Amino acid sequence: MSIKTVLFDLDGTLLPLDQDRFIKEYFGRLAKKLAPHGYDPDKLIKAIWAGTVAMVKNDGSKLNEEAFWDYFVTQFGEGSREDIPIFDDFYHNEFNGVKDVCGHSPLADEAVKKLKAKGKRVALATNPLFPAVATENRIRWAGLDRDDFELYTTYENSHYCKPNPEYYREILDKLGANACECLMVGNDVREDMIAETLGMKVFLLTDCIINKDDSDISRYPQGGFDELLKFIDNLE
Secondary structure, eight states, X not given: OOOOEEEEOTBXXXXXXXXXXXXXXXXXXXXXXXXXXXXXXXXXXXXXXXXXXXXXXXXXXXXXXXXXXHHHHHHHOGGGGGGHHHXXXXXXTGGGGGGGGBOOOHHHHHHHHHHHXXXXXXXXXXXXXXXXXXXXXXXXXXXXXXXXXXXXXXXXXXXXXXXXXXXXXXXHHHHTOXXXXXXXXXXXXXXXXXXXXXXXXXXXXXXXXXXXXXXXOTTSOEESHXXXXXXXXXXX
């Protein structure tokens, strides 16, 4: 198999986690941070969810960051844009407490280093629903460094979200890579394996697998980190 570029998902892949626990802890800390600034917790969380939907439905006409805030201000007014520094401060500080509900696998770092030692390009294809600072924190939680990746997607640099294939096409364009020479590694059947429709090879990491559609996964190369490392060994 001739692979030149490998894309990794982050949450549930390089960073082991239970998605429900992660979201509960994340929203709880965010609501606590924003409450003193006049944000009702229930309304805030509903607005964050709806803003996330706006990013997922983004048609590429704007950055995901714009899609989120364009919706958010419909709920809290244009003046809420002035509170962006408060959100940024949260991601720099309180957000790091969410690490406590995440796991850690030293094999994640080993997989990335092994690929780079083989001369492969490595990029982080994490769903771009977060600002860069939050993504960089989660990279560190996984025991990695942002410089390990040639590219990592954030809501500031992306116009689409998973599972839209255009999300992956945008990455290919930025990297100047050919789909047939790329491998996508992820834990979410719907969001990550969709890369296959563009001609990419895929590997389903099953340690924290998400399969909301109960899809048949038998046709995908798959397994835990041990199997992934063996798969990497066999890459040309």
